[in-house]
Structures are given as C-alpha cells and as structure tokens.
Amino acid sequence: MQPLQFVVPVGALDALEPYIAHVVLALVVVNMLTRIRAHSVHAAQVEDGADELSRYLPHSLSTILLVLASFVFLLVEPHGGMVMSVIAVGLLLTDFFEFESRQVEARNDMTFERPKGAVAASLLALLYAGYQSLFVVIEPVWSAIV
Numbered sequence: 001m002q003p004l005q006f007v008v009p010v011g012a013l014d015a016l017e018p019y020i021a022h023v024v025l026a027l028v029v030v031n032m033l034t035r036i037r038a039h040s041v042h043a044a045q046v047e048d049g050a051d052e053l054s055r056y057l058p059h060s061l062s063t064i065l066l067v068l069a070s071f072v073f074l075l076v077e078p079h080g081g082m083v084m085s086v087i088a089v090g091l092l093l094t095d096f097f098e099f100e101s102r103q104v105e106a107r108n109d110m111t112f113e114r115p116k117g118a119v120a121a122s123l124l125a126l127l128y129a130g131y132q133s134l135f136v137v138i139e140p141v142w143s144a145i146v
Helices: 010-016 020-047 057-076 078-107 116-133 135-145
Strands: none
Touching: 010 020, 010 057, 020 057, 020 078, 020 116, 057 078, 078 116, 116 135
C-alpha cells in the first residue's frame, strides 16, 4: 500500500505519464509567451500614465498551471518532477517580485525595465523541461557516451 493511495489517485496518473513532461514543456512556452504579452501590456499602462499596474490574468493563470503540472510531474517522475517543481515555484516567486518591481518603477516614474530575473528563470525552466521531455531524441547518443 502506498502512503498517498487514498489522497491522490496515483493509478489514474499512470495514464498521464508519457505526456506530462510534454505538457510541462508546452506550459513553459505558453508562460514565456504570456510574459512577453504581459510586459507589453504593462509598458502600455505606464505610457498612459498609470500609477498602478494590473496583473495580466493569462500570465498568472499560465504560471499557476505550470506549478500544478510540475507537481503532477513530481508524482509521476519523482526526481525530475522535484527539480521541475522547484524551478516552477522559483519562477512563480520571481514573477511575483518582478511585478512588484515594475509597480515601484511605475509609481516613482522610473525607467520601466524588462523583467530580467523572470526571463532568466523562464530560460532555466525551458532548458530543464526541454531536457525532460525531449531526452528520447538524445538518448542514443547519451547511452553511447555513458
């Protein structure tokens, strides 16, 4: 008997096992695209003279979905899922603090910058999610080396 047997239907997640890494990769790409759009919306708000920025809902939703999908990946693939979950939660925190930084810039009429920390965290998430989902492409070469 598994400890989470009654809390999480682990057997039902077995059907998702071949696809969840690809879902995480797709959500990372969607998150990067919504980040680009959110920055342009925030820049337009600053151009219009807004003192307070509003959160871009599609980007917030894609970030939350990415974190939830990485938790599901954690249940299916413990090692890779743990690393991806840490990266996804780090991305969520980075997004939160980057938004607050943009708020300060808008409020104090400072130069409106790009979210550099969030972009770096996104690239790290993209690299790791790509590695997890596309490892089958490099597996023959990897097996020959190791």
